[in-house]
Amino acid sequence: MSLTLCNVHFSDKKDRVVYVSGPLYRSLKLSDKKKLQIKLGRETVTASVKAVKREGNHVFLSSALRQQIRVPKSGNVFMLHASENEVQLGPLVGILSDGYVSSSLPFGSRTGFIKDLIRIGEKKAYFFGFTPKDINWSQETVNGYFLNADGSWYRKTVPLPDVVYNRLPSRKAETGSYISSLRERFVRKGIPFFNWSYFNKSDVYKLLDKDVEALRHLPESVSGPSDAKIKELLEKHHFVYFKPSGGSLGAGIYRLTYQPKQGYFARYRSGGKNVLLRFGTFQALMRTMHARHGSSFGGYVVQQGIRLVEIEGCPLDFRFHMHKNGRNEWVTAGIGAKKAGKGSVTTHIKNGGVLMTPGNALSRTFGSQAGEVLEKAKRVAVKMSEAIERNYPHRLGELGLDLGIDKDGEVWMFEANAKPGRSIFKHPALKPEGRASLEYILEHCLYLSRFRGRDS
Ligand SMILES: Nc1ncnc2c1ncn2[C@@H]1O[C@H](COP(=O)(O)OP(=O)(O)O)[C@@H](O)[C@H]1O
Ligand SMILES: [Mg+2]
Structure with a gap:
């Protein structure tokens, strides 16, 4: 097993011969008699090999060869010499996202980040962006978004990628059955997929609630708390955070405080302003919280406040x-x-x-x-x-x-x-x-x- 950066060139030839520069030809221990399997993603093509006089690591692919395995572009990329007669170009990395705004912003506000990432992968790998609807499962291909040098996009159909980086933009989109089965399909095909999905606060706390190492750094947390539980935590810690489990950016968060002589305080943000309310009794505080959030706090977490x-x-x-x-x-x-x-x-x-x-x-x-x-x-x-x-x-x-x-x-x-x-x-x-x-x-x-x- 060896890894080399090589320069892939496209030739106009129609044959099924791959031309390899001398140094690469020798380091891959090729010979004119050998057939070479060239892989991209999960596509493979068999080619005859010929050496060409040239310094450096160069590979010349005819149109027949590159079309069969759908090589998206010429230029530098890694070549993995996986076994004696097989080389793999790549890796082919798919960034999964969504949020089309216009053809220049196919991934909405994430477009700039995805461009930056594709540029980092330039000259080493084939990075591209794609959305769920760009996958063709029966052909095992993806119609990807690739980046031109001037920052504009072009589309190319490539094999299913070697790895998927998930940046789907919304919690809501991710909980649908289509996305769930999409993820399962990648995993079933042995294609690494990260990260799986957004986290919920209560899921993370639950994940760690038997992990002694982690628990030391986690404020005491209770998901879907009863009023009695909130009271208990307030008395124990004097202040708590009350947060929506699936929230982000501070939306819906309260800081509740208990000061024995003065009563109960709720601090939160509303309409772009910070609000501070005082209540004489715990019951009065809970009446207001229930009026705002319904009879049960199922989607909420109450958590020990940290000074x-x-x-x-x-x-x-x-x-x-x-x-x-x-x-x-x-x-x-x-x-x-x-x-x-x-x-x-x-x-x-x-x-x-x-x-x-x-x-x-x-x-x-x-x-x-x-x-x-x-x-x-x-x-x-x-x-x-x-x-x-x-x-x-x-x-x-x-x-x-x-x-x-x-x-x-x-x-x-x-x-x-x-x-x-x-x-x-x-x-x-x-x-x-x-x-x-x-x-x-x-x-x-x-x-x-x-x-x-x-x-x-
Ligand atoms: N238990 C806590 N004690 C003290 N401050 C907290 C606590 N929980 C949250 N905060 C403050 O509120 C911020 C937002 O909370 P966080 O749990 O990250 O929710 P969000 O999903 O809205 O970002 C934190 O970055 C921190 O400043
Ligand atoms: Mg946060």
Whole structure:
């Protein structure tokens, strides 16, 4: 097994001969008598081999050969010498998304990210975007979106990919039976598919509720709580978060506080403003909550409130953008620190939060201990990612963890996102991390598609 970068050329010849440059011909130990199987995705074509005088690693494919296995374009790509008479071009990596706005924005607001990722894969792999309706299951092909050098799109039909990176844009779309069976079909065909779907908060807490390692970093959480349970947690911790299990961006989140002499407080965001209500009794608080959210809190989670470190009286928390690398290990690709807006329950930018580098934020809260605290948080982030993966039945390759650090320097996880946004990478100082994040996706796709050399 060996891995080489090679330059694929398209020739006008009609024959079924693959012409291979001298150095590549020798390193693949080819001979004129041999037939060579050339693979792309799950398509294979058999060709005769001839050497041509040329330096470097070059392959010349006739139109007959390239059409049969649907090679999307010429240029550099990896060649995996899988067995004596077989080489595979690729990997062929499909990015699954949706959200058509126009032909220049086939993936809606995700189009820019998908372009960036395709560009990272340029000259190494065949990256393309596709939507569920672009798959032809009976022919086992995908009508993919490929990127021109000028940033415009062109369509090419290619074999089913070697690996699928799932960035389907909505929870709703994902719960349908069509998408469920689509995922199952990829897996049944042995095509690695990551990540499986959006997470629900209560699913993640449940996943970890027997994992001793992880539980230490998870605030006490109860899904679908009764009024009595909320009261119990409030009395125990003095404040709790009340969050919709399938929510995001801080929507529908309450911070409930109990102050023995003053009563009960509910803080939340409504109509672009921060609201603070006071209640004399617990029953009065619950009457209001039920009026807003119905008789049962089935879709909600109540969670122990954590006293986060603060800057200028505003709580601070962190987004850890985690990836699996080319050796299948979890790594932290980038960290954004977020300071909550004044009076806001969450740190989201759209609720007045401010994005900072972790170094800046932590030096203002932990001074000379900042480096140590950050290293500890990174270890926890890796540990939590491993714990989620170990307890989750599907394949994971990327996670966005919302972590908090309390005044004692303890690290807590509030939420794990399986389709993390990339807004932290907009910070000018976090651009290199944004690029590293894309590189990890590429590396991990190489790993999953088994495009690896003898030594890697
Ligand atoms: N248990 C908690 N204690 C303290 N702060 C919390 C707690 N839960 C959430 N938060 C704050 O609210 C923010 C949003 O909560 P999160 O669980 O990430 O929900 P969302 O899906 O809306 O992002 C967190 O980033 C954190 O700042
Ligand atoms: Mg969050």
